[in-house]
Amino acid sequence: MATGLPGTSRPGGRTERTRVAVLRATLDLLVERGFPDLTVEAVAERSGVHKTTVYRRWASRDGLVAAALQMGTEVPWTPADTGSLAGDLREMLLEVVRAFTEPGERELPTAAVLTAFQSARAAEALHDFYQERHVRASVLVTRAVARGEVPAATDPDEVTRTACGPVFYRLFISREPVDDATARTAAEAAAAAARAGVLTAQRADESG
Amino acid sequence: MATGLPGTSRPGGRTERTRVAVLRATLDLLVERGFPDLTVEAVAERSGVHKTTVYRRWASRDGLVAAALQMGTEVPWTPADTGSLAGDLREMLLEVVRAFTEPGERELPTAAVLTAFQSARAAEALHDFYQERHVRASVLVTRAVARGEVPAATDPDEVTRTACGPVFYRLFISREPVDDATARTAAEAAAAAARAGVLTAQRADESG
Numbered sequence: 001m002a003t004g005l006p007g008t009s010r011p012g013g014r015t016e017r018t019r020v021a022v023l024r025a026t027l028d029l030l031v032e033r034g035f036p037d038l039t040v041e042a043v044a045e046r047s048g049v050h051k052t053t054v055y056r057r058w059a060s061r062d063g064l065v066a067a068a069l070q071m072g073t074e075v076p077w078t079p080a081d082t083g084s085l086a087g088d089l090r091e092m093l094l095e096v097v098r099a100f101t102e103p104g105e106r107e108l109p110t111a112a113v114l115t116a117f118q119s120a121r122a123a124e125a126l127h128d129f130y131q132e133r134h135v136r137a138s139v140l141v142t143r144a145v146a147r148g149e150v151p152a153a154t155d156p157d158e159v160t161r162t163a164c165g166p167v168f169y170r171l172f173i174s175r176e177p178v179d180d181a182t183a184r185t186a187a188e189a190a191a192a193a194a195r196a197g198v199l200t201a202q203r204a205d206e207s208g
Numbered sequence: 209m210a211t212g213l214p215g216t217s218r219p220g221g222r223t224e225r226t227r228v229a230v231l232r233a234t235l236d237l238l239v240e241r242g243f244p245d246l247t248v249e250a251v252a253e254r255s256g257v258h259k260t261t262v263y264r265r266w267a268s269r270d271g272l273v274a275a276a277l278q279m280g281t282e283v284p285w286t287p288a289d290t291g292s293l294a295g296d297l298r299e300m301l302l303e304v305v306r307a308f309t310e311p312g313e314r315e316l317p318t319a320a321v322l323t324a325f326q327s328a329r330a331a332e333a334l335h336d337f338y339q340e341r342h343v344r345a346s347v348l349v350t351r352a353v354a355r356g357e358v359p360a361a362t363d364p365d366e367v368t369r370t371a372c373g374p375v376f377y378r379l380f381i382s383r384e385p386v387d388d389a390t391a392r393t394a395a396e397a398a399a400a401a402a403r404a405g406v407l408t409a410q411r412a413d414e415s416g
Contacts, residue, residue, distance in 0.1 A: 110325070117318075117322045117325075117380075127382060130383070131382070161382065165372070166373035167373075169376050173321060173372070174334075174338035174369065175331050175332070175335035176335065189370045193396070193398075193400045196404065198393065198397050198400050
């Protein structure tokens with residue numbers, strides 16, 4: 001769910017190869033240097049694409065970073081089907097834990113979360129990335145409703161937020177370790193809340 | 209719960225006044241410039257304390273930032289007692305939402321979360337701050353257990369993480385708006401999960 005930022009395998013001609021080379025170079029430099037030290041010139045040099053081409057197409061480092069993070073949504077992700085909501089959420093969260101903890105893999109998604117503090121366009125790109133993941137994850141709730149496991153009014157986005165929340169809270173707020181047990185507990189908690197009927201769209205919109 | 213970083217009202221003599229002046233200057237500069245552009249010299253100048261004094265006591269900008277963030281734990285916070293776990297969690301989360309959304313207030317806790325990406329000592333300080341908040345929040349579960357609302361084996365830290373998670377997920381991962389409804393839904397979800405018995409320490413430690 002949180003993986004897949006690095007690239008795309010969409011076939012294409014020279015324009016597409018240029019795009020991928022530039023955006024991959026952007027991601028590499030984002031991880032190596034961080035957003036404050038990223039420059040269009042460095043991206044051009046790293047990618048081997050002339051900097052006038054880079055400027056013409058992406059205009060600025062904000063444009064580059066936004067496009068590079070958007071590239072993540074091009075990578076397909078299909079959630080697992082285990083036969084229960086808690087099981088499906090657990091598999092999804094195990095992927096999140098892996099993506100944000102494994103050396104060699106965690107650097108890019110972590111840099112994406114960090115860069116969203118430093119660039120409004122990066123924040124929008126991160127938002128779009130997770131919105132797209134929410135849409136793909138909604139099938140978990142659709143299936144759970146069909147099985148009679150949770151109420152029909154259950155809001156898939158609320159289930160995803162509730163499930164992911166504790167993992168990211170540990171990673172970036174309380175700065176505590178995350179592991180497979182974190183994923184299992186968070187999955188069971190979100191599934192229990194959904195079964196109890198407190199994760200319906202109507203409740204989220206209530207006031208007072 | 210997430211507020212209270214800015215200072216301390218502990219009485220004290222000149223040494224204590226110097227400490228508070230330096231650490232407040234550190235927090236101000238952290239918000240204004242960010243960690244990458246923070247220097248010991250700038251903190252000395254802003255606080256009016258000689259830089260040899262600042263270096264002698266805090267050694268580096270990492271030391272300054274860690275001490276400044278630790279100062280947050282000196283500010284007392286007592287959770288509300290509403291008579292139900294969902295109500296108590298809701299009040300706690302409304303404070304979190306306020307602390308991270310109100311202009312003039314949100315800047316410092318947001319800078320603290322950001323700085324934890326940039327400095328290992330800041331990350332430790334953030335960790336310690338939230339651990340201290342977890343301890344203070346544990347009374348919510350103690351009371352809920354006493355009322356027979358949740359199982360005796362309920363882990364207070366897991367309840368806090370489950371409650372806070374979706375708020376911080378929206379703030380810093382999916383970059384979605386947070387409001388009072390966010391707090392209410394997250395509080396009800398955590399309370400429902402606790403009642404269902406899935407937030408026990410034993411479960412978190414299970415494997416397989």
